[in-house]
Amino acid sequence: MPIKIGVLAKQVIDPDMPTAAFSIDPAVKEVTVPTTIPPVVNGFDENAVEAALQIKDSQEATVTVISSGPSFALDVMKKPLSMGADELVLIQDDGFKNTIDSFFTARLLSAAIEKLGGFDLIICGRQASDWDNAQVPLGVAELLGVACISLGRKVEVTSSSVIVEKIIPDGYEVVEADLPALVTVSNELGQPRYPTLRGIMAATRKKPTIWAAGDLGLDAASLEPRLKLHDLFVPERDQMCEIIEGENDADSARLLALKLREAKLI
């Protein structure tokens, strides 16, 4: 029996966009991005796709990528398919505006997972680079009642269990759980693979499944919010940097050392 793997992914604003382009519309408390900067799949979620594909490299497995959000750029969200995932399921709903509320997202994703018949293993990125909540995967594990292991840097499966190298502050633990289980991963897992040309072509032929909250038996408006956003702002930074300039780089370096000594810092 092939192992059924689900990967949760999120479309986010590109975290590498230039700082100068980042601004907030205070009226709607949203980040505004120039249309020239396309969104991306959340970086840690690409690590999750990679973890799933590494399992698929060594044993029979199907990899289904699931995402929820107010809107999607299909060419962006197909990237996991180009990397080698088999299916893409998108839950798109306008009623789902309060994206900082992890509860909403976790409820939608859990409902989708159940509608898809559940998975042996669910792999997620540790957090999304927009809200940095790091809650949805753990919430999904709670809602589904499955074993949960976070911050994996290596994920292996047997027919009935998952074995994870879990990052701890000064090293790692080897943690095991029976399937079904949910695992979150971090960048320590290693660089996600690049899409191959073959993968890209296969992905263009694939049609994602697109559901609204209603298809999952949920009414977005009736899901009581857990979190309220009062304000969103770019903090002022009032640090004045003293740039030390000498006759040349080596001279500047010497002056810097002297300056730090003078300030009794070294």
Next chain:
Amino acid sequence: MAEATGILIIGDLIEGQLGSTSKELLAAGRQIASDLSEPVSIALLSSSTEIAGSQAIESGADIVYLVNNPQLASYHVDLHLAALKALVDEVSPRIILMGRTAEGRELAPRLAFRLGVGLAQDCLEVSLDASKQTLLANRPVYGGSAVAVVSCEQTPQIAAIRPKAYEPLDSDASRSGETISFPVELDSSIAKTKVTNVVKEESEGVKLEDARIVIAGGRGLGGPEPFSELQSLADILGAGVGASRAAVDSGWVPYSYQVGLTGKTITPEIYITVAISGASQHMAGCSGSKVIVAINKDSEANIFKDAKYGVVGDWETILPAFTETVRELTQD
């Protein structure tokens, strides 16, 4: 159903003593309590914690809950979660404060979902709104580029606070408080995961979180070899060596060097960066530094907005000259 009242802190223990996270959270709790006029309590999960209980009172707790079960002696998230749920159901706090520590990263979201409430994650600051009923939490988002002010809509209102965001209060032996024993029944089969091995990989040298001075290298170094130059400088200063995520993802140094939002949070007296651009995710891990020094060839680099001193130029020339001068100055 009892009305929700009071601030409950989820404490930590280090070898039977009250942990620093507990003290930081008690400081935050006391600040809110002065506006709320409700007690600050702390939950300590373990077996015998009498010393920690009195330490907690000295550090600001009005009430200490000793949550006891032999299975709580070592940490397991599923068991801790069940014990905390039992305590929260009984105590009915208005507000719960937790530390966004390695354990808190798992415990806080799962506790919130188990209670069916929201969680304000990785908060830098908490306060009460004008009504004095709602906790407002300031939390960095978008990798630290922005700050969101959020509140939880249900009770208990839970906030996970970033380590070192609050300074512990001075210990006050004259404070008095109540210690309540709270034994819990725990079914060991609820533990769904099992640790089969622990591998310590701590690098030699000065521990980053404790170092007074940290030198860190970034993408601009171009490879692993320059890190030995950083290490030489660090050796002279007795400093720790860190790195940006770009450097660790490239495999130049181990992941234990990573400073940043998902790496280590450090608060040294001096943080010297070499060829680090200063992206907000990196600054999230080091913005608590007293003084940041930046060496970068790009005068527009973000790091210069956070640095107190900087040199714009090529690290290949600057670093050796800087190291040599530091060596001369510190030799006498």
